[in-house]
Amino acid sequence: MKKRLLAVTGVVVTLAWCLALNTKFGSIPPLGKFLNPFRGFWQNAESAVSGEETLAIQGLKSPVTVLYDSLMVPHIFAEHEEDLFRAQGYVTARHRLWQMEFQTHAAAGRISEIVGQAALDFDREKRRKGMPLAAQNAYDAMISNPIAKMVVEQYTAGVNDYIQSLSPADYPIEYKLLDYSPEPWTPIKCAYLLKTMAETLNLGEKDIEMTNALNVFGRDLLDVLYPDREPVSDPIVDKAGRWNFKPITLDTVPLAVPKDLISIRQTEKPSKDVGSNNWAVAGSKTKSGAPLLANDPHLSLKLPSIWYIVHLSAPGINVMGASLPAAPNVISGYNDSIAWGVTNAQRDLVDWYKIEFKDASKNEYQHDGQWKPVRKVIEKIAIRGAQPFYDTVIYTHHGPVKYEGTFRPDNELKHYAFRWISHDPSEELMTFYKLNRARNHREYMDALDHFSSPAQNFVFASSGGDIAMRIQGKYPVRRPNEGKFVLDGTRSHSEWQAFIPNEHNVMDLNPSRGFVSSANQYPADSTYPYYITARSYEAYRNRRINQVLSGLQQATEVDMMILHNDNYNLKAAESLPYFLTALDENALSADEKAAFEILKNWDLYNSIDSKGAAYYEAWWDALYPMLWDEIKDAKVDLAWPTTFNTIRLLKTQHSFVLFDIQSTPEKENAAAVLRKSFTEAVANIKKWEADKKQDVNWADYKDTFIGHLLQGLPAFSYHVKHGGNHDIVNATSSTHGPSWRMVVSLEKSGTRAWATYPGGQSGNPGSPYYHNLLGHWTTGQYFPMTFGPSAESLKPAARFQLTLTPAEK
């Protein structure tokens, strides 16, 4: 009996141990699985690759050669374009599968499936803003175009070729940490990726905040706080009086703005640090006589990096540059004849409409005197370890009623539907397909005709000598002030009734100044005949870039790189001298006196070791919320004035009514707030110095962090010492910055390019190529890109060769 008991005990304990170590507890991975060297994390450790590999792939038309250079950049040479996109899907997944799936899961509101209940609000937000609708419409448009269909289906097949080749031991490490498996890739995931870019780039709006501000501050104050057009020159395209077309006009109707305060607490908006620089310099201003082009998109700095460098070559195409994992084609790059790059076009492409439901059932809503039925979509959100959550999303013809019911509602009588350009069908994929092959300005223009969202400033240069800029997107024609506030959703006349024709969009070719540039500033001079509004326009980087480019002669690629990394703080140049006049030297403490001296002697560059930059930025960070305490502490969301307008008001309206700090009995003016915020800033720096046990310097104080996509998991993330900041050409803030830096010289003898990004080609933290580009990026250096027309010409530079061959059926 005792022996039997022991036998049973032994078996049960063994099973219990195995079961326990096969189970994920909270954030602890299943330890038996995870630590097993045959299948666990150990299998993800990699060393530098070399040699050759051949893989048989079913359905390939002919063999594809992939040469990986020393940076692990794949150079894909195919004989058929179907094979080219298949190989792009395959090689991208080979380096970035987990990221591709995670980002598209996030876009689709499917993170709860992976991490459980904690992500439910995140997922609901995605569903309720209509991401599934946007992706479905994009997908429908893709598959109804034979070329786009071929591209996305081949790419999908390539990703699936890779997924099917994996055994659990090969899964990227994040799957092992979170204990799940990759699912098959589908074309709609490519649509989700493009729509999540649109979410980052074209969802900037402040309609609810402006409506509240109008009702709290009144019209007069509103115009002072948030002017439509700030008195700062240098639009992207300045063709005053030369907009030679007859604009579309709408019938005049008075603007009806709801009078109520909207108490919805909105979900997080895209960061204002998202932006970009791009420019092209004509051959007349360069040393080689060939145009130079530069681009650096400023996005959230993450690992694995948002970009993946790829070279795609097949008959009719030879293109290289930055691609987005999960999207076919090259997004910012160059070929044998042209180069192009993108920055975000600041434009209001979101409107909120006040809806009147017939009754509490919310089945019908008022529109032009009729009750129209809503469309209710039941979103099923799978949750790991729990029952699925069913969320009903109400769609009107405007778009979804995002905040309602159990999701951050206002009250049950007030509802707002959300109209977003990115819900509309569009075919961005065709733009990049054609741009990748374009040989001249005409073909670039043709490619851009397909592009509607997210609106971008496309810079262009060709070896033929042209430079160009085009601010391309699908923009509603607006009446003055329309789009700034919540609109009346019960009548059709305030809806988007027409779109600006492509040929009326802001564009320029070979301007006489010898360069084109964009940095998210106001798009056009004041004679452009359409009303334009946006959440905000950039005020500093663009002027600094134009100032430097204007002064350049005999420019080389090195000048472009220096400008990318330019840390000159124009904002400080325009504000610090005034700020300092507010301080009374004799009334300062010893620490403040020292800070005052540092600031007075600062060279105005946000360089790595600068103390002045640290004090100035700390001062600004204390000043801005103190100045606008009425906005910060308001019971409803209010719009914030821009940096430029804040400084302008400080300098010109010394006793502006809102400068008063509400929580104090005194009546503060600009100088008083400057003094108080200066004291706070110095105290903040001194506390930082005490905590860190070191003297302050700008880079350490700013602490730029490149975080892994899994909530910045420290083991897979890096802190870097880098200068710059938002509002500076080198726009590296603590979380955002140049996510891709590219400089291209369009020489007749062949395109030459230099690039870097803060990461590495491999998404695997266990690979030497996970962050091998980061060091160069941090120090402002570039890698010369290996580029050429044929596999033969690149073989000497190849470290590893992958050959994909058609499999026998």
Next chain:
Amino acid sequence: MKTLIQTVTVLVLCLIAQLYLPWWIVAVIAAAVGYQFDNTPGTSFIAGFVGVAALWLGYAFWIDQQTGALLTEKIAQLFPGKSVAVIYTLTALAGGVAGGLGGLAGAWVKNAMK
């Protein structure tokens, strides 16, 4: 001697099986070997533990040699102590205890059948 043979048998069989099967197969193998060898339960535990722990540690060590322990150092940051030694210890324990318990269970089942 018989203990050593049992240990090596566990190690070799686990190595082969692990190429194809999930990690917990080590417990099954240690149990089967323990049953077959008919050593004392204590000996069988040790043979199972050492057989699997040595295999896992050895393979892990070999991988680290190949890759400069690039990943192990990062994974160590996720665990208490933040040291590679912790990862090795946990790896040895996770596999070793599974093997040891399997060996013990095998021996006890064998005893119960007598």
